[in-house]
Structure formats: C-alpha cells, structure tokens
Amino acid sequence: MHILIIEDEPELRRQITERLKRESWVAEGSGDGQEGLYLASEYSFDAAIVDLGLPGLSGLEIIRQLRAKESLLPILILTARDRWQDKVEGLEAGADDYLVKPFHSEELLARLRALVRRAAGTASRELRIGPLRLDLNAEQVWIEERPVELTAYEYRLLELLATSRGKILSKQALADRLYPHDEDRESNVIEVLVGRLRRKLDPEGQLSPIETLRSRGYRLALAEDAHEDGGG
Template sequence: MRILVVEDETALREQLNQALKRKHYVVEQAADGEEGLYLAREWPYDLAIVDLGLPKLSGIELIRRLRAEGVALPVLILTARGDWQDKVQGLEAGADDYLTKPFHMEELFARLNALLRRATGHASPQLAFGPVVLDTSAQQVTLNGAPLELTAYEYGTLEYLMHHAGKVVSKTELTEHLYDQDFDRDSNVIEVFITRLRKKLDPDGNLKPIATERGRGYRFVLKAQGT
C-alpha cells in the first residue's frame, strides 16, 4: 500500500517513514502543504497522513482542496493535544480520522488498517475468501488454517488483490500502489510474484484463486466467506 506523509517536523516525519516502511508500506513524504497537495494530485495513494499545522498551506486547506477536486483517498490527520477545534475543522474539511500527538505507533497502525479496510469495504482485519485468510493486522496469511510463508512483496501483492477482490487490477496499478519509484516497471517481476503466489495458494492446481485477464491484469476470484 502506498502512503503519503505530509509533516513539517523532520524528526517525526522520518520516524513515520521508517516505521511505515518496516510494515512494508511504500512511503512518500512532503514537508509542507503545497508539496503535499502536488503529490496527492499527481500520484495514486491508498492513504494520506496529514499534519494540520503545515507551512505554506495548512493541512485543513490541503484536505479541502483535495475533496473539492474529487480526490477521495482516506486521510488521517495529526493534531496537537487539546486542540479539539482543529480536530473538528479537519473532520469537517473531509478527513476520515485523527490522531493526537504524541501517539504510539501501534495506535497509528491500527487506525491506518481500519481506514484502509473501510475504504475497500471490509469491516474485519481478516479477509477470508474460501480457504485463504489474510490478517491485515498481523500481516499473515493462512491456507486451510496453516500459515503460509510469503515474502514482503508476495504479501503486498496478495493483500492488494484481496482488498480489490473481483476487480481487474492492472500491472501498472499494482506497481504504483505497492512498490517504490525505482522499481523496475518494465520487468516481468509482477508476473513472477503472481506465479509464486499461485504455487503457494494452490499447490494442487484446484483452487485457481488468481485469474489472468489477458491484456488487462489480474483478478482475485475466490468468493468471500459468507457470500
């Protein structure tokens, strides 16, 4: 998942950057509101973390402009303790949730996971499709109750496909949302990840969880449990 961090405090911005990358998020940073607005307009993000007290353009104005332009990515705002008016203004401008400084990273990750699930229509941290269950909180996958060993890239690819189950996801979309800018977009690496996932999820060749839509991309085809 690709996340935009807009924070002017250098130490906190780098702390967020490192913590998110350890959780295998792709992170891009902006140090002021104008740069944050530019990046949010130009690139597809799954979520943005926005400090309200930004130079050049406030976080509230950044959010207002994005919403006025129809940019619907989930936004988590960061506010100073006790500034309840800022929280109200941020939510009214179009933010989806807020976190008060200082905060624990565990709470940040819990709120991010909740926003990402909500944006893709999933209420539970566990995405259950047939015998395949992906736990977004623990970042673990099981097949028929047995844990699967996946690389970070394999997990990220599967998580994105399962969040968008039933929809065709192009290789370009996967690359933009999951991998750093220096990722080799012209290579067949995505095909390699898909091949590995198919072997691990479907060793007997009976389940066929990931379909190839020729010339369009890939689609996770298993039905959600309970449907």
C-alpha cells in the first residue's frame, strides 16, 4: 500500500514511515499543510494520515479541500487534542477515522487496513474511462470494445493509472507499487512497461492514452467523462 503522512513532527513522521516500511508498505511524508494538500491532490495514495495541527494549512482545511474536489482518499486523523469537539470537526470535515496521540503503532496499522478494506469494498467492479473499460475482478481490458491482452504487470500498471483518476504517478511510485520487494529493479523497467502498454492500447497511434510529464511521471490521458458501473 502507498500511504501519505502529513505530520509536522519529524521524529513521529520518521517513526510512522519506518513502521509502515516494515509492513512492506510505501510511505511518503510532508510536514507542511500546503505541500501535503498538493501531494494528496496530484498523486495516488491508498490512504492518508493527516495531523490536525499543521503549518501552512490545517489538517481540517486539507480534508475539506480534498472532499470539495470529490476525492475519495481514505483519511485517518492524527491529533494530540482530546476534546471530543475536535474529533467531531475532523469527521464532519470528511475524515474517515481518527487516532489520538500518543498511540500504539499496531492500532495505527489496524485502522489503516480497515480504511483501505472499506474503500476497496465500495469500489465498483467495472471502470470505464472514455474508450477504455476495465473489469477489476476478472482483470480484463477492452478499448472501444476490442479486448486487449496484457501481461500481469501491464495490467497492474494500467489499473494503477486508471484508478488514480488522472493523477500523476512518478516512475518511483509505480516501481514501488509494482515491485515492492525488488530493490534491484532496473530504472528503465517502468519506461519499458509504459511503452508496451501504449502499443497494445493504441496500435494505430490515434488515442495517446498515457501522457508523460517530464521529470514528474505518467498519467492516463483519455477522455474526462469517466464513470464507474457497479453492475460488473
């Protein structure tokens, strides 16, 4: 899993990051509210841990702005405040759960797992983005109703791009999520996979389905009229 940590205490941020890494999760952190909002808005994460008291932009404002953008990112609040009003404000702003400092790392992990399971349970089984259709259960792909045969890694790459709702995914983020246990992977593996995926999705060179953003990464660049169908 890929977790965003927005926490301004460097030592706590480091401790959380190290604990998540021991679970083979990928963690990315920021100690500034504005930067944290940018990361949450532009990049794909499975869940976010957000402290309420942040410089630049409060945790509550980060949550409000993400929900105003219709972000479905699961959010766990971290707070040193024990007033029940603060917890209620966080939940009403759109957070999914909260944890009061100090806390046990095992409880943090359990709550994150529960949030991600809950989010996955409400996801639709079929995803449509313009001419692209993915069956997330059967791991099958169609372009303009033409079936596309993909390898396991090609499919996983496409699913990551498609479920990120047009956000930018860096090569490092993609590599971490495709090969979480392979520290010796070649740096050009993602480029090769993207090239193969482009050719299979767009053999005539008319759709340009995957956009490259120099020094930033990749994102799916198909039509914006994406919709999800829960019917399967």
